[in-house]
Every structure is written in structure tokens, then in C-alpha cells.
Amino acid sequence: MSTSRTPDRETWVSPRVDADDAYLASVREACEETASRLPALCYLAYLRNGVPLVRLGRGEAGDVSGGTGMASAFTVLARQMAYHVRTLDEDLQKARTGRLIRTVLHTDAHALFYDMVRPGEEFLGVVEQPDAVRAGDEAVAELAGAFRARARLTSANYGSFACPHPGPPPEVPADGTVQDRLRAVVRPDGLHFASYWVNGRREEIEHCFSHPGLTAPVVVDADAEISPRQRLDFHLAFARRLKSLATDLKLTSGGALKGRLNRIVLDVEAGAVFYARLPAQRYLTAVTLDQSMVSLADDIVVRLAQTLWEPNGDNG
Helix, strand or coil, X not given: CCCCCCCCCCCEECCCCCCCXXXXXXXXXXXXXXXXXXXXXXXXXXXXXXXXXXXXXXXXXCCCCCCCHHHHHHHHHHHHHHHHHHHHHHHHHHHCCCCEEEEEEEECCCEEEEEEEECCEEEEEEECCHHHHHHHHHHHHHHHHHHHHHCCCCCCCHHHCCCXXXXXXXXXXXXXXXXXXXXXXXXXXXXXXXXXXXXXXEEEEEECCCCCCCCCCCCCCXXXXXXXXHHHHHHHHHHHHHHHHHHHHHHCCCCCCXXXXXXXEEEECCEEEEEEEECCCEEEEEEECCHHHHHHHHHHHHHHHHHHCCCCCCCC
């Protein structure tokens, strides 16, 4: 990676790294280069087993020496994310779609990206400008991908940014019933599962897990395949838990992420799971089993949530 300039030390600081540790020194250099290209990043960290070894902060997060206030909140955030991601990784592996490689949390004021290089080694980034979410997501994915390549691991294609699906997304109807809208986007070249929940109850569901045109996700263990019915049961149960998961993630963010948690992306090796908060105690979940379609599926979920958004009764 280029290191054409480094961040302004008055607004962007990091702890000293032992010069003898060439790997950590290269991590710090790569983080600083990323930060110099993306001013919207307010926090960027390299973690091992949940411990931030390289931490960069800007603005309120700028004092990363482990003191009080926002700097301490971001440290708590890093440790809590490591715990939640480990737990979610174990749960999602039951769907036989691989490890959890990328986690996105999007609140009213911030977006967080937590990308795994390999188990126990992650990058965490936070942006605080709504128009910089995609840029921040891709920047952290690029960082993780670079160090994954350095370890001679295959590309994870985080968010399908490196190798996206070439086809256009299905149209999201602007009107009609909820069921009509879900049916329009659930198909082999769209979402593979979608569910709509009100007050903790599932109101609508669509899936195409049994569709002959749906390619089965690649799994490491050939004996680990599960049937479409088993996959449906898993994702229904997981979707039921997503609202409480969103609440837990927000409560344990240590005050670092401001506002309501509106969106979650759980990107696994073969696809992703999505959550979108809606007003009036409603939410939407979705799944893709195709890693090349994660970015496209994310866009579909965002547009679908927009069409289901109602201005009245925002109790969510």
C-alpha cells in the first residue's frame, strides 16, 4: 500500500509500536495510509483476540491512550465486538455457509465495520458521515484483504466488493402488500430469504432455498450439507433473534455508536444475513447464499426497507 502521506498528528494519534515488530509496524503504516485517504474515519483499530494493538482515533476518539470519555468507549466497543462476533460466528456456522468474515452495524450517526483477517485477527473501523458508509466499508475490507493476502489466504471477497455479481438487481416495488414486495425480490438472482416481523411476530416470509436454479453454497466439509428445510428452519429461528441481537449490540457499544441501530450485515464466506429496523416495532431480515451477491443483496434490503418505512408510529 502507498504511504504518500500520514495523518495530521494533532487530530490523529496512535500508541507507539515496537519497531522490532515488523508486522505490527506494517499494520500501523497501512492503517495510517487508509486514514489519510478517508477523513470520515473516526476510529480504526487492529485487534488480536479482541485486544486493540494498533488504534487510531480522530476527533472525540482521538485520545486512544486508554483514558476516559470517548476513547475508553471505543476500547470497550472493540472488546465487545470481539465477543459478539465470536458468538455469532459459532451460531452462523450451523447454516454451513462458512465463517463470519465481516460485520456491519449502521446507526443514526455512525457505521461500524469489523472484518476478520483470520480467526483472532481483525480490523475495526468506524465512520461518522452518512455519505461515507460505503467508502469506509470498502476501505476496511481492503485492509483486511491485504493482510489476508499477505498470510497467503484465499480472497474472502468481503461484501462482494472485490468480485461483485454482474447482473442487475431485481426491481423493488414501491407499493403493494408486504408479501408482494418480498415475492418480487426473493429469487435465485435476488434475495434467497426474506421475512417481515411486527412486535416480535413473523408476519410474512418468502424463500427460494428449494429453487432448482439456486446454486448451493460452497462448504469446506462435503458431509456438512443441510437440506433446504433445515436451512429454512435455521434462518427463521435466527431471524426471530435478530431484534434482541440488535438491542444487545447497541447496549454494549459502550456509548461509542450514537443513535438507533438501523442496519446489521453479517457477511459469511458464502453469503450474508441482513437486518433492517423499521418504525413501529417492525423489522426486516434477509439472506443471500451467494458471496458475489452480498453487495447487491444489501442494496435490495435497503431499498425494500425504504418502501416499507412509514412515517407514523415510529416506536422502534
